[in-house]
Amino acid sequence: MSALVLTRDERRRLARLADLLIPAGDGMPAASQVDVHDGGADRVAALLAHVVEPVRRALRADMTLEDLRRDDPEAFGALTTLVAAAYLTEPRVQRLLGYPGRPQESAGYPDAAESELHDLVRPVREHWRAVRE
Amino acid sequence: MKPAATHMAAQEVDVCIVGAGPSGAVAARRLAEDGFSVTVLERGDWPDRTTIRVGEPDFELWPGREWLWRPDDRRGAGDQPLDERDSDVAALMWNGVGGSMVLFAAQWHRNMPSDFTLRSAEGIADDWPLTYEELVPYYRRIEREFGVSGLNGDPAFPGTDYPMPPLRLRAWGTRVARAHNTLGWHWWPGSNAIATRPYGRLRTCTDRGSCMFGCRERAKSSPDLTHWPDAVALGVRLITRAHALRIETDARGRASGVVYADPDGGEHRQRARIVILAANAVGTPWLLLSSASARHPDGLANSSGLVGRRLMVHPFGAVAGVFDEPVSTWPSPLGQQLYSVQFYETDEDRGFPRGAKWALAASRGPFAAVQDYPWGQADFWGDRLHRTVRERIERSAFWGIFSEDLPDERNRVLLSPDVRDDRGDAVPKLVYRYSQETERLLRWHEARAAESLEAAGATKIYVAPRARNTGWHLLGTARMGDDPATSVVDGDGRCHDVPNLYVFGGSTWPTASGMNPTATIAALALRNTERLIAARRAQAVPA
Numbered sequence: 001m002s003a004l005v006l007t008r009d010e011r012r013r014l015a016r017l018a019d020l021l022i023p024a025g026d027g028m029p030a031a032s033q034v035d036v037h038d039g040g041a042d043r044v045a046a047l048l049a050h051v052v053e054p055v056r057r058a059l060r061a062d063m064t065l066e067d068l069r070r071d072d073p074e075a076f077g078a079l080t081t082l083v084a085a086a087y088l089t090e091p092r093v094q095r096l097l098g099y100p101g102r103p104q105e106s107a108g109y110p111d112a113a114e115s116e117l118h119d120l121v122r123p124v125r126e127h128w129r130a131v132r133e
Numbered sequence: 134m135k136p137a138a139t140h141m142a143a144q145e146v147d148v149c150i151v152g153a154g155p156s157g158a159v160a161a162r163r164l165a166e167d168g169f170s171v172t173v174l175e176r177g178d179w180p181d182r183t184t185i186r187v188g189e190p191d192f193e194l195w196p197g198r199e200w201l202w203r204p205d206d207r208r209g210a211g212d213q214p215l216d217e218r219d220s221d222v223a224a225l226m227w228n229g230v231g232g233s234m235v236l237f238a239a240q241w242h243r244n245m246p247s248d249f250t251l252r253s254a255e256g257i258a259d260d261w262p263l264t265y266e267e268l269v270p271y272y273r274r275i276e277r278e279f280g281v282s283g284l285n286g287d288p289a290f291p292g293t294d295y296p297m298p299p300l301r302l303r304a305w306g307t308r309v310a311r312a313h314n315t316l317g318w319h320w321w322p323g324s325n326a327i328a329t330r331p332y333g334r335l336r337t338c339t340d341r342g343s344c345m346f347g348c349r350e351r352a353k354s355s356p357d358l359t360h361w362p363d364a365v366a367l368g369v370r371l372i373t374r375a376h377a378l379r380i381e382t383d384a385r386g387r388a389s390g391v392v393y394a395d396p397d398g399g400e401h402r403q404r405a406r407i408v409i410l411a412a413n414a415v416g417t418p419w420l421l422l423s424s425a426s427a428r429h430p431d432g433l434a435n436s437s438g439l440v441g442r443r444l445m446v447h448p449f450g451a452v453a454g455v456f457d458e459p460v461s462t463w464p465s466p467l468g469q470q471l472y473s474v475q476f477y478e479t480d481e482d483r484g485f486p487r488g489a490k491w492a493l494a495a496s497r498g499p500f501a502a503v504q505d506y507p508w509g510q511a512d513f514w515g516d517r518l519h520r521t522v523r524e525r526i527e528r529s530a531f532w533g534i535f536s537e538d539l540p541d542e543r544n545r546v547l548l549s550p551d552v553r554d555d556r557g558d559a560v561p562k563l564v565y566r567y568s569q570e571t572e573r574l575l576r577w578h579e580a581r582a583a584e585s586l587e588a589a590g591a592t593k594i595y596v597a598p599r600a601r602n603t604g605w606h607l608l609g610t611a612r613m614g615d616d617p618a619t620s621v622v623d624g625d626g627r628c629h630d631v632p633n634l635y636v637f638g639g640s641t642w643p644t645a646s647g648m649n650p651t652a653t654i655a656a657l658a659l660r661n662t663e664r665l666i667a668a669r670r671a672q673a674v675p676a
Contacts, residue, residue, distance in 0.1 A: 020514075020515065021514045021515065021518070022514070022518050022519075023515060023516060023518075025516060025519055026519040026520060026523075027519075028519045043191070044194065047191070047194060047195040048194070048195075065514075080503075080514065084500060084503045085191075085194045085500055088193075088498075088499035088500045088502075088503070088522065089190050089191035089193065089194050089499075089500060090190070091190045093499070094190060094499060097499055097522065097523060097526065098523075098527070099498060099499055099526055101188065101190060101192075101498075102187050102188065102192065102341040102342055102343060102498075103341070104339035104340070104341060104350070105339050105340035105341075113298070113301055113302070114284070114298050114299075117284055117299070117302060117322055118284075118286075120302075120307070120310055120311075120314070121284065121286070121287075121310075121320075121321060121322070123314040123317075124287075124288075124313075124314070124319055124320060124321060125286070125288055127317050127318075127319070128288040128289065128319060129288065
């Protein structure tokens, strides 16, 4: 398990950059409003060890996001992965997006659906016969 | 560091099989039904479905280490490192009871009749030493053994007899189906190894979409559910965490057994009258090459020099479309909604041989919506982010393009010269490069797939960049053929050089087709097992 050990200043910078990447709008909170820079980042870093070092580099660089993207694409990629992962796997964000996760749907495949399918595939059979035979 | 002693198993068995994936499972059960004594050596463990994380909010981010696709990422009991520095594609597999079906997307296809006759019909690559028609009865039986759902009657695949109706066609699938009817292009409801009704040990699919990270519902077919319980009940001895190291031969040049390591590194010898390798197109050549000896300095069964060569992987393309209204694609298995073989066959006007199968699949969840694959690296950060995520999870679907991959002897599996596993053995090294022909084929198909989605109402199209983690379909490293000078095994999977050594699985394929290979891998295993049973008294000694 990898830890994202950050200073208070680095956490503040992470919050600022995260809000530039994911600002509030369209009925959705900004990244920092759901703790992306804090618990969210730690949660992701524990799972995605490969982002930890490049994210630290991104936070220590005195660059705008545009400059970071151009000059250190690996660090930019790691930063956006960390922020997006922390934000988009947050249950409150998923609820606001209307994303239900992966619930079990009702089981069953009614026979009626098969007769509709046969109607839908009829042109396929006719076309295939015309072209291949 | 290798241990000094190798422990002899007490009993010689009729058949020792290496690998408990679909080929090994089909063969073991069938042999046991006919009274053969069978021992199976499997590197990994049984899948533990209690660790599947499908219900967690961060499932997209982390399905759990056991369910990752690359052996090097997973590092489970059965995972050997791979040297992939010289490969454009990473090999993906699951090493354990059930094999890679435990993680496959469950798209189920026979090869097309034309796939068996490329040399005689088109003058390219090679013919198979058997025909589609010969395999039809085995395909039918295998589709029942594994429990395949689909709509019978596709004129492209004559003779299907799926035992269950297809997955329900959703609004987004129907859109694309109607578009193809308008275009006059082939499509057909998806055939998948996913149960749509209770079927043997399989339960009905509940559309959670975790197929490629393990099916907690036990609706997706895999041999740990469909075959191994029966095989074990019939007396097959299945040894897990048994890492096969080499095949041994006797003074007459016949295989005499398999040496394997237990989890503590102790070596054991399982003697057998027949050995079957069913260890996929990476593990099988690795084992043959690792079995080199004074008598076989270039590896076992390798007088042709073709062991490990002609690796094929089905280069993969993807095109995503965003529709103008919500189509809710997330409640869906990762198996295919529908497929098209409209452009599967050769058309000389395109400038490249052969074609590809397309499979229409669901878009994924929110985190997947901001990944480079399949969406590319367009800048959607800032004010556009929320709108982008919403439209991708609510309104999109994508075509996956499985392309023909013609054999090239430069693409191969060999023993790594400088990477070793924990035991100190050379690991498999993959050498694989996309050809220019493949790139032309994929670009042409991507353009047609974009037309398909536009005809279905997509207002935005995204062509995915080439992705490295697409090497699921590992084929062709111990090819079959009639001529011992140009092939490793004959049409029954029997090694030309070692007549009681067989190879089952995708490694025997002379050409790759453009189809998901499990149906043909399993049908061949059933056919060749029954031919082995019929010929078991005729094992010859090489001159």
